[in-house]
Amino acid sequence: MSIQITSPPGEGPIRLYIDNDSFLYDVYGLLTAFYPGNRPEIMSEASDAQIVINVPEAPDRITQKNTLKKELYNELSRRQGHTLPWGTLTGVRPTKLTLRELDRGRSFEETVEYMKANYLTSEKKARLATEIAVRERQMMSSLHDGSVCLYIGIPFCPSICLYCSFSSYAIGAFGDSVEDYLDALKTEIKNASRVLNGRHIEAVYFGGGTPTSLSATQLDGLLGTLDSSIDLSGTSEFTVEAGRPDSITDDKLKVLASHGVDRISVNPQTLQQKTLDTIGRRHTVDDFCRAYSMARNYPFLINTDLIVGLPGEVENEVRDTLERIVELSPDNLTVHSLAKKRASRLTEQWDEFASGAFVYTDTIEQLVFDAARRLDMEPYYMYRQKEIAGNMENVGFARAGEECLYNVLMMEEACDIAAFGAGAVSKRISGTPAHDGMREKADRIRNPKDVKNYIDRIEETVQKKDKFFQLYSVKKTSSVI
Numbered sequence: 433m434s435i436q437i438t439s440p441p442g443e444g445p446i447r448l449y450i451d452n453d454s455f456l457y458d459v460y461g462l463l464t465a466f467y468p469g470n471r472p473e474i475m476s477e478a479s480d481a482q483i484v485i486n487v488p489e490a491p492d493r494i495t496q497k498n499t500l501k502k503e504l505y506n507e508l509s510r511r512q513g514h515t516l517p518w519g520t521l522t523g524v525r526p527t528k529l530t531l532r533e534l535d536r537g538r539s540f541e542e543t544v545e546y547m548k549a550n551y552l553t554s555e556k557k558a559r560l561a562t563e564i565a566v567r568e569r570q571m572m573s574s575l576h577d578g579s580v581c582l583y584i585g586i587p588f589c590p591s592i593c594l595y596c597s598f599s600s601y602a603i604g605a606f607g608d609s610v611e612d613y614l615d616a617l618k619t620e621i622k623n624a625s626r627v628l629n630g631r632h633i634e635a636v637y638f639g640g641g642t643p644t645s646l647s648a649t650q651l652d653g654l655l656g657t658l659d660s661s662i663d664l665s666g667t668s669e670f671t672v673e674a675g676r677p678d679s680i681t682d683d684k685l686k687v688l689a690s691h692g693v694d695r696i697s698v699n700p701q702t703l704q705q706k707t708l709d710t711i712g713r714r715h716t717v718d719d720f721c722r723a724y725s726m727a728r729n730y731p732f733l734i735n736t737d738l739i740v741g742l743p744g745e746v747e748n749e750v751r752d753t754l755e756r757i758v759e760l761s762p763d764n765l766t767v768h769s770l771a772k773k774r775a776s777r778l779t780e781q782w783d784e785f786a787s788g789a790f791v792y793t794d795t796i797e798q799l800v801f802d803a804a805r806r807l808d809m810e811p812y813y814m815y816r817q818k819e820i821a822g823n824m825e826n827v828g829f830a831r832a833g834e835e836c837l838y839n840v841l842m843m844e845e846a847c848d849i850a851a852f853g854a855g856a857v858s859k860r861i862s863g864t865p866a867h868d869g870m871r872e873k874a875d876r877i878r879n880p881k882d883v884k885n886y887i888d889r890i891e892e893t894v895q896k897k898d899k900f901f902q903l904y905s906v907k908k909t910s911s912v913i
């Protein structure tokens with residue numbers, strides 16, 4: 433037996449010993465799934481540990497990893513008296529596995545059985561991941577050869593949410609630096625136009641942060657630079673994360689529509705005022721309703737994001753929020769499970785929120801899927817995070833033909849991404865097909881994360897990007913979609 437639990441984990445950090453720390457990430461993922469909120473401590477001596485893991489021998493690393501995870505899962509599940517919906521899977525993208533199996537020629541039912549047997553996933557989750565993969569395959573079947581998606585990041589928000597771990601800053605604190613940031617961003621966009629020219633732009637995503645934290649004039653200037661720099665005439669969608677209702681005005685919506693934006697998000701996260709106050713959104717339920725109906729005056733497809741598991745929210749409150757969302761009838765609905773992320777205030781202040789947060793019951797899950805069904809929507813993309821409420825997932829729902837292609841391409845790493853702005857990560861996808869849930873080879877280049885650093889180092893960033901994309905045009909044939 434390669435797993436020994438010498439004394440049951442209690443209140444404090446689990447004392448863990450592992451004889452091969454290259455598997456630590458996988459072990460850590462399972463431990464935190466069974467013991468939410470616990471941060472295991474790594475022991476250098478087995479004799480000091482509560483859980484001792486000797487990684488089993490196997491012919492290859494993948495078999496070794498899967499054997500270890502299954503053994504650990506079975507042991508923890510036996511001790512805790514419950515299973516996990518996603519079984520041994522701890523990665524972000526379960527649909528990479530189902531996509532791979534469908535690509536290998538397995539039928540829908542065979543893929544479901546494969547997920548259950550190899551990763552101990554529940555029937556429900558195996559079906560969800562397979563169903564989504566079928567839809568994704570269909571969406572990805574019409575991609576243009578060698579195409580690229582654009583991502584433009586605005587790292588500002590009206591205020592910072594409790595659970596936020598993005599590098600986003602309260603815009604009020606930045607004053608004149610916002611203009612400097614936009615100048616740097618425009619420099620990047622203009623530069624990229626030289627090396628991207630000739631490539632088909634599949635989708636544009638303007639995120640962050642909250643792009644609509646900018647003024648209407650600033651948005652107009654930035655989108656104008658994009659229009660005049662890059663040919664977007666064949667682009668299938670242009671999305672802007674309007675996100676925070678308190679950042680949306682009619683002037684800004686007009687600007688977005690005039691530049692060809694056809695999808696936006698207006699995100700309440702919850703329609704319970706007490707929760708909005710707790711999570712620091714600084715907008716009211718009425719603000720959301722006003723922003724949503726204002727946006728309905730324009731021909732945008734509208735997505736609304738919700739989060740389940742927010743501090744203090746019980747089933748009836750989630751039910752109430754979903755009822756009101758169904759009445760509004762958005763075009764897309766994205767339901768996240770609250771995640772405890774390292775860089776968030778939620779994690780810093782976990783003791784304050786732990787007891788009332790992370791409630792994601794089977795009933796709530798049923799309510800979410802019922803609401804989507806009543807809206808005539810099906811799940812079309814998903815991802816998971818570590819330390820996520822109910823050990824569930826984040827799911828995007830849409831009516832047929834109204835899915836956001838960018839979400840799918842980004843999640844499946846199926847298309848190159850040219851990304852602009854502080855902390856933005858550009859990717860070039862190439863190499864062999866996914867192997868056991870590992871992504872295709874993705875070369876990456878990340879812009880400086882800190883806003884001031886990004887502004888100060890823009891020339892250097894531009895030169896690096898030049899090289900990155902020019903290298904692509906030399907190796908154009910290596911792109912795999």
Ligand code: SF4
Pocket residue numbers: 588589591592593595596597598600640641642675676
């Ligand atoms: S709106 Fe999004 S990016 Fe902005 S602070 Fe909240 S979670 Fe972070």
